[in-house]
Amino acid sequence: MTEKTDRRSLLQKRKEQIEKQLAAIDQREKGKARKEDTRLKVLIGAAYLNDTEKRPETRGGVIEVLKRGITSDRDREFLKSKGWL
Numbered sequence: 001m002t003e004k005t006d007r008r009s010l011l012q013k014r015k016e017q018i019e020k021q022l023a024a025i026d027q028r029e030k031g032k033a034r035k036e037d038t039r040l041k042v043l044i045g046a047a048y049l050n051d052t053e054k055r056p057e058t059r060g061g062v063i064e065v066l067k068r069g070i071t072s073d074r075d076r077e078f079l080k081s082k083g084w085l
Contacts, residue, residue, distance in 0.1 A: 052059040
């Protein structure tokens with residue numbers, strides 16, 4: 001091998017390593033974003049459930065939001081089984 005091909009090979013390996021590191025960073029960031037999204041949904045849901053226990057008038061508003069926002073038949077059936085639709 002010549003010096004040029006050795007250097008090229010070395011740089012190509014470094015490039016691949018950097019690309020792998022960047023992909024790992026992207027995956028961690030996506031995972032963190034998913035976890036934060038899930039946490040947000042859980043907290044909002046918990047707050048609404050808690051509020052409906054203390055203020056029955058809130059329940060009607062929550063049910064209206066569920067009717068508009070939950071479109072999956074599977075999810076609607078689940079909510080019906082729990083008395084929310």
